Amino acid sequence: MRIDKTHDVIIVGSGVVGSSIAYHLSERKKHSILLIDKGFPLSGTSGSTQAWVWVHSKVPSWYGELSLYSAELYPFLERKIGDVEYKRTGGIAPFFTEAEKEKALKLAEKQAEVGIDIEVLSRDEVLEKEPYLSPNIAGATFSKIDGNVNPFRLVELYIKSAKKNDVQTSFYNQVISIQKNGDIFHLETLKGTFKTKKLVIAGGPWSKELGEMLNVNIPIKQVRGQILITEPLQPFLKHTIGGVRQADNGEVLIGYSKEEVGYDRRTTLDIVQQTAKMAIDFIPHLRRANVVRSFAGIRVIPLDGFPIIGEIPEVEGAYIAAMHSGVTLSPLVGTLLTELLIDGETSIDLSRYSLERFNESNIKSI
């Protein structure tokens, strides 16, 4: 397949971030858009996530605020693209010591400044909300805003809706090199050359390689997260609990591990057993549940932990959207990139999230 026409926008990466950008851009019906991916949607990070839409413990509060705005968009998104099983369950982050309670109170105070409502609950209050949590906890922070989503439905429906708006897709098509001739990007791919006026890099952990094709350093690292999944159980957990959630179909997902092992997506018994221990520490009744699978996702973590969103300073017409918590931020990032590409400005100031912050001269001011 060879397409000689020049697109207005090519988005590389069809995960929760790339497919959201494609969908939101296509809503405006201004651009010819191509969404390209080296694999099939959901074969990467977005298909191997716990898929929390998680706000309340995101700090500093300006980052919490960004997450809050995105979470607020989910109900509207669902009205447009269909049921993505978004549930605003409320989020519980248990803590086990009194020292952590001090931190919790400080967190609640800080987040209140940007309108994130956090309650610091006593042990009894937590157990009233979520009776199956371990009585060994000391307490928990709780916020109504947190929830979760089905990432498989989310990406599938983004792409379906984008296609309805004439977005073209090219999957199983790896980008091999990118050249910029004048104002036009030429993408050499496995399936031929594609041309575009604007280019959006949304390759998740693979964004680093895409950046290198433009001679740009995208300062991210790959972090493996291993997650355990039980067979479907009758509903018994009501909230999204830090580390644990029960999906719509009854499966319980558990995990909060972090390892820097490059793109290695294997799961190991070391982490799997520790995760099982964590699951039982949090929810003792889970000891009787059958675990049927573990999976691992390669998360993208920008070096300072915060999203990188915006135009790439050295390369006019090229944009980057790389972040951990892509599921949480997906509706907002799609909206913001659409504003940036079409209107040239965004409704939320993105300067904190620019790639420029990593420049030598800016390091001290962060």
Add this chain to the structure above:
Amino acid sequence: MQIKKHPILGEKFTEEITFYFNEKPLKAMKGQTVAAALMRNGIRKFGVSRKLFKARGLYCANGRCTSCYVTINGLDHVLSCSTLVEDGMNVHSNESDPDVGGIYN
């Protein structure tokens, strides 16, 4: 249907025991699996599927297909093909997703 005397293997089991399936007492031979114990009593439907509630029973007999799940002594989703029947054992058919928050916990 128990094979009383196998044409090649002869008699293999000697001790008869009692177990319960959905509260009903049944006989089995000590040394048989729960799946075999049910089938010797003519019970082939061990439960239902989780989505469409269709009848399910023994399929692979090798612990791989999970089609033979039953509840044993209150523990849901036990492989009946890989568990030996015991005297007094309480077996229940698998009618739904496991209830880990249930009364047995």
Add this chain to the structure above:
Amino acid sequence: MKTDLLIIGAGPAGINAALTADAAGAEVILVDESLQPGGQLRQQTQLFSNLPKNKKKTRGTSLNNHLVESLNASNVKVLSNHAMVGSYLNGNIGVTDGFKTFEIHAKKYILATGAQEEGKIFPGWTLPGVMTAGAAQILINRELVLPGKNAVIVGSNDFAFEVIKQLRICGVSIKAVVEDKDQLQSEKQDLLSDLGNITFLTNSTIELASGSGEVEHVSIRTPSGIKELEADFICISNGFTPILEPFEVMNCKFTYKEILGGWLPAYNMNFQTTNSNCYLAGSAAGITTLGPILLTGEIAAWSVLEELEFISPREAHNQKKECWEELMTLENNNVFQKRTEIIADSLLQDNWNPKSYFTELQGGQIHG
């Protein structure tokens, strides 16, 4: 827990590997998820010939008793009712007894995890009463329980014929054998010659298995129209395929050979996989017959013994050569040829050469 050699799977290949390694002085742990060792041999009442070391024709169950007796008389530590769960970062295998999961550190591993039966889908195949031929065989020969009275058999390979015969002598009536190809697949049709008339339906498939909560009725699409039968169980015999998941967890590469059962782990002349600590034996190394299964276990064990320096390279060479020569004689020629192709592929990998002393045999026969 620590040992020289950990073997997963106590079927004939695993047991034979364990006995070989134990006799040479290696410390061996043999893990099996069943309650008793023996693997699928435990219910094979059929007669096997073509066994190594001039063993005479014997029933699988008798051979199994013999192997288990030898195992009990050996120093092999047998962990029945223990299942492999996965592997650790350091490559060690984790095993569970149903109560806890623990790590076994072995210098070498042999995975002899066998094969599984391939399913065959048709409307109604999820109904109770539809089972694999292997499941029916386990019921009659291990559990002494009849799966039903009137059977329809799907598939006509060798194994189907063996199971038909065993069902018949236990008193089951065979209503029909349904084969979707245009002729019966087994070359062992003499097996059934003394069983009287059996209805064979070629070019036929199951249109529907139905009944209230279990199989009661089977509709078969034949070239001459739909045939309706009253039957209370259906046996599917659609061949075997190596069990792969233990090998993926051990980070072994796979290759494809249809006659060996489809996808299977790649290996070299030493039955060593692409994970150099991990060997394989038995049906996991390709679907074959009992004699070769026993020999692959032995070759894997000699390779491990050599690697761990329990025996000299010269002795290892001689032992393996003897096994390979016998394997070549006993094994179906097409199967053996495909096995040698896998091994030839392994030679192409630079960092993965078999020992040079082995080239003699290889030059003479494997590439020949």
Add this chain to the structure above:
Amino acid sequence: MDKSTIVCRCEEINIDEIENALKNGAQTFDDIKRLTRTGMGSCQSKVCLHPVREIIADYHNKDLQDVGISRMRIPLKPIRMGTLATESKDSNVASVFGESVEEGDENR
């Protein structure tokens, strides 16, 4: 064959649903899995792997040897959480609470 015939016994996914995923561009078992839940259930594709591979081969007009297998993971068979759990104290696994407050510390 009747398109409503079940292929994946655990999640009860039929031929029609699998072919739909193929129509939407799925190429591999795992593509189909993520769209339909085929092979995601309690047996983890041990039973449906080969029937699904045959459907893929038919649909894409490929040889069976050109259709790969599903990704297989720990645990190799269902295991109780309590049986899997270890007693070890050292852990790479943290609660989200301790984690987030540290990582997002404003001093960084």
